[in-house]
Amino acid sequence: MLENLAQQPADALLALIKLHNADPRSTKIDLGVGVYRTGQGDTPVFAAIKGAERKLVDTQDSKAYLGPEGDMGFVHALKPYIFGNAVDMSRLEGMQAPGGTGGVRLAIDLAKRAGVKRVWMGTPSWPNHAQIVAAVGLELKTFRHVTPEGTADLDALKAALTEATADDAVLLHGCCHNPSGVDYTPAQWDEIATLVAQAGVLPLLDLAYQGLGTGMEDDAYGVRKVLAAVPEAMIAYSCDKNFGLYRDRVGAFYAMTRDADGLPAVMSNGAAIARASWSMPPDHGAAAVRLVLEDASLTAQWLDELDTMRARMRQVRDKLAAAGRIGPIDMTPLGHQHGLFSMLPLSGEQILALREKHGVYMAGSGRINIAGLTAGNIDAFLAALADVAG
Numbered sequence: 001m002l003e004n005l006a007q008q009p010a011d012a013l014l015a016l017i018k019l020h021n022a023d024p025r026s027t028k029i030d031l032g033v034g035v036y037r038t039g040q041g042d043t044p045v046f047a048a049i050k051g052a053e054r055k056l057v058d059t060q061d062s063k064a065y066l067g068p069e070g071d072m073g074f075v076h077a078l079k080p081y082i083f084g085n086a087v088d089m090s091r092l093e094g095m096q097a098p099g100g101t102g103g104v105r106l107a108i109d110l111a112k113r114a115g116v117k118r119v120w121m122g123t124p125s126w127p128n129h130a131q132i133v134a135a136v137g138l139e140l141k142t143f144r145h146v147t148p149e150g151t152a153d154l155d156a157l158k159a160a161l162t163e164a165t166a167d168d169a170v171l172l173h174g175c176c177h178n179p180s181g182v183d184y185t186p187a188q189w190d191e192i193a194t195l196v197a198q199a200g201v202l203p204l205l206d207l208a209y210q211g212l213g214t215g216m217e218d219d220a221y222g223v224r225k226v227l228a229a230v231p232e233a234m235i236a237y238s239c240d241k242n243f244g245l246y247r248d249r250v251g252a253f254y255a256m257t258r259d260a261d262g263l264p265a266v267m268s269n270g271a272a273i274a275r276a277s278w279s280m281p282p283d284h285g286a287a288a289v290r291l292v293l294e295d296a297s298l299t300a301q302w303l304d305e306l307d308t309m310r311a312r313m314r315q316v317r318d319k320l321a322a323a324g325r326i327g328p329i330d331m332t333p334l335g336h337q338h339g340l341f342s343m344l345p346l347s348g349e350q351i352l353a354l355r356e357k358h359g360v361y362m363a364g365s366g367r368i369n370i371a372g373l374t375a376g377n378i379d380a381f382l383a384a385l386a387d388v389a390g
C-alpha cells in the first residue's frame with residue numbers, strides 16, 4: 001500500500017537551510033528562513049519570555065490536559081491587543097492553535113464546514129496558504145497583490161470581490177505581507193472593509209506579524225476596520241514572530257459571528273476539528289505569553305523588545321532604500337514596505353549566482369529576510385547584488 005505514495009518535493013526553504021548550513025564560507029549570508037535576527041545574527045529568546053518561563057517553572061503545578069481550546073487565559077489576554085474596541089466582544093471568541101499555521105488551518109477547515117466553496121487570495125502569498133486551501137479541498141482563486149510599482153494592487157482585489165459570490169471567502173494578510181512586505185495602506189483598508197462587507201464574502205484575516213510592521217496598534221488597523229464593517233469573520237493569529245517563540249508553536253484562532261447566539265456552534269466546530277487534528281495545542285509557549293501579558297513589567301519589557309526589533313529592521317530598510325537603483329532594480333520601495341520580508345525582482349540564474357558566487361542565500365521567489373542583514377554584511381550584500389544584477 002505505502003508504495004502507492006509518490007515522492008513529494010522537499011520544502012524549498014527547508015532545503016535552502018540545509019544548503020546554507022553546509023556552506024563553509026564564513027562570509028555567507030542567510031536571507032532565507034523567516035526568523036528575526038539581531039544585529040549579531042542571532043535569534044535569541046525574548047527576555048520577557050525568559051522571565052515568564054522562570055515564573056512558569058516556579059508556579060505551574062500540573063501538566064494535566066487542558067482541552068482542545070488550549071489555554072483560554074492566553075486566548076483572552078491577546079484580545080485587547082488584536083481587536084482593541086473595534087468589536088462587540090459578545091460576538092467574538094477564540095481558541096488556541098498550534099502556531100498561526102494551526103489558526104489558518106482551523107479557519108479554512110471551518111470555512112469548508114460552513115459551506116465556503118472558494119477562497120480568494122492575493123499572490124504571491126505565504127506558500128502554505130495555497131497548500132492549506134488545497135489540503136482542505138477548497139478551490140483557490142487568485143488575484144495580483146503587488147503592482148509593478150511595488151504598491152498593493154487594490155484594483156485587483158476590487159475586481160476579485162466583484163466576481164466573488166456569497167459562497168466565497170477572501171484571505172487577507174493583516175500586516176507585514178509575506179513574501180512582499182507590501183501592505184494595504186490605512187486608506188486602502190478603509191475601502192477594503194466596505195468592499196468586503198458589500199461583497200458578502202467571508203473574510204479570513206491572517207495576522208502573523210503584529211508589532212513587526214509599524215507598531216502593535218497600527219498593525220491591527222486593517223483587521224479592526226474589516227471586523228467593524230462585516231457581520232462575520234475569522235482570524236488566524238501567530239505569536240511565533242512577535243514573541244520569538246517559533247518552535248513552541250504558539251497561535252490562536254478567533255471567530256466573529258453575526259450575533260452572540262451563533263458563537264457556541266462555531267466554536268464547538270472549531271473544538272471538534274482541533275480534537276480530530278491535534279487534539280490539543282502545545283501549552284508551554286502559550287502559557288509563557290499569558291504570563292507576559294498578565295504581568296505589567298513583563299508586558300513593558302516585551303513591547304520594548306518588539307520596538308528594538310522594529311527599529312533595527314527599519315534601519316536595514318533605510319539602508320537598502322538608500323542604495324537607489326542597482327542596475328534595473330529599484331531598491332527605494334523596500335524603504336516603505338513592512339515586516340521581515342521584501343522581494344527582489346531577480347531571475348533564477350541571478351539567485352543561483354548570488355548563492356554560488358557570493359554565498360547569499362534567498363528563496364527562489366526573490367524573497368529576502370530583511371533581518372538577515374546586519375551592519376556587518378549589508379555592504380557585501382549590496383555589492384553582490386550589483387555584481388549579479390548591476
Ligand SMILES: Cc1ncc(COP(=O)(O)O)c(C=O)c1O
Pocket residue numbers: 034098099100101102104126173178206208238239240241246249250251
Ligand atoms: C502569513 C503567515 N501566516 C501564518 C504563518 C504561520 O506562522 P507560525 O505557524 O509559525 O506561527 C506565517 C509564518 O511564516 C506567515 O508568514
